[in-house]
Amino acid sequence: MYVCMYICIHTYVFRHKLYWCINQHKCPWLRAVLEKEIICNRRHQNNPPLCISSMLQAARGTVKPSQNFNATQDAEVLYKAMKGIGTDEDAILQLLVARSNAQRQQIKVAYKTQFGKDLVDTLKGELGGKFETLIVGLMAAPLAYDVSALRNAIKGAGTDEKVLVEILASRTPQQVKEIVAAYRKEYDDDLEEDISGDTSGHFKRLLVILLQGNRQSGVQGGNVEADAQVLFKAGEQKFGTDEQTFVTILGNRSAEHLRKVFDAYMKLAGFEMEESIKRETSGGLRDLLLAVVKCARSVPTYFAETLYYAMKGAGTDDDTLIRVMVTRSEVDLFDVRTEFRKLFACSLFSMIKGDTGGDYRKALLLLCGGDDA
Structure with missing residues (x-):
């Protein structure tokens, strides 16, 4: 059996x-x-349910487990690439990008067992700049990566709201619960308290709702039209805006339910939910509400847009570029590539190629996994 x-x-x-x-x-x-x-x-073609969906997602990533994998041999290759004067960056990126995250964790263990040194610390000492950030990011387990990103976003001077929005809007309720638990274990701090202390207003309230990881499941049949009506009255039909209504409904309903609400809202109002949010809200709350709506519609499309705007115009938001490429490489980066090509006049591969350079570019293009030109 x-x-x-x-x-x-x-x-x-x-x-x-x-x-x-x-x-x-x-x-x-x-x-x-x-x-x-x-x-x-x-x-749920855009947002499949859990159950066996993790296997479906793995099939949509661009990074696959290496066949005939041998952690001991890989550790030796990396050791030789960093031994003595100079570093063979190409050997490092060619090997690590071609391994799944689970395999990289095994390589870390094998490296320490053979050579008595921590692989990540050694990589940090040998590499530099954006290339180092990318490679070190690939070496972190997915959950640990999210936890570290959130910690860095709220500790120190200022708050990186972009990171809070991206992670908490795009992760599943179960993933959010795992993040909260891992954050407490790693830092002996409460993630909700840390975020609440660093944010305010309805932006904070929606973040707190998302941190509970208690979205309803399925479609609440009788509530679809009612939710659309309530949202319309809270924004377009009201002098001022009832932000709490947007926060409560968009923060608690399932993605499947929200997609039906958006359709009903379009019929009722004559325009998309995103248009109302842009008109009725501002700042961090607007960004978070838009991210929630976009992720309810299609997570790959959300990340395609995120990557595009990270590279569009003068300068590059390398932190966002690295974070998305690392976290989606084994989840749905193939779908992100597909949506990127549908939305914009170039492929993700070609935009990365034109916006980055050196070993950093080589590694990103390998993660991208192909050109959709």
């Missing part, structure tokens, strides 16, 4: 094989589970 289940689940990412698996399978309970998963996926 377990062999059958392994085969069925691992062929799930290949749709034609999955249908064969269902038709041939002898386990009625597993057949029912897989059929239900297909139906769920059809309804």
Whole structure:
């Protein structure tokens, strides 16, 4: 039975094989589970439900586990690349970008076991600038990366609201709960308290709601039209704006429910929800509300836009570029690339190529995984 289940689940990412698996399978309970998963996926093409969706997401990343992986051999290659005078940056990036995050964690262990040194500390000592930031980011486990990014965003001078918005608007409720727990474990601090102490107003309230990780599931059938009406009255039909209504509804309803609300709102108001938010709100709250709406519609599209505006115009927002490329490389970067090409006059690959340079550019282009020109 377990062999059958392994085969069925691992062929799930290949749709034609999955249908064969269902038709041939002898386990009625597993057949029912897989059929239900297909139906769920059809309804949530942009934002698939959890269940087996993590496997679907992995299939949409540009970075895959390396075949015939050997952590000990990889550790030796990295050691030689950083031994003595000079550093072979190309060898480092070619190896690490071509490994999955789980494999990189194994390489870290093998490196310390063989050479008695911490690999990340060694990389920091040998590399520099944006290239170092990118490679060190790739070496962090995904959860640890998010936790560290949030910590850096709220500690020190000023608050990097862009990081708070990007992470908390785009992660699933379960991922947010894991972030909160990992933050407490790592820093012995409460993430909600730290964010609350660094933000204010309705921006803070929406962040706190998102930090609870308690979004409703599914579509609340009778509430779709009602939510659209309430949002319309709270903004366009009101002198001033009832920000709390936007915060409560957009912060608590499921992505599936919100997509239906947006459709109902369009019919009612004659324009998209994003247009109302831009007119009725400002500052950090506007940015967060827009991010929530965009992620409810399509997470890959949200990140395609984020990457575009990180590189558009004079200068490059390298922190955002690195953060998105690192965090989406094994999740949905292939879909982000596809949406990028639909939205803009160039491919993600070509924009990165024209906006960056050196080993930093080489590593980013390898992460991108191909040109959609």
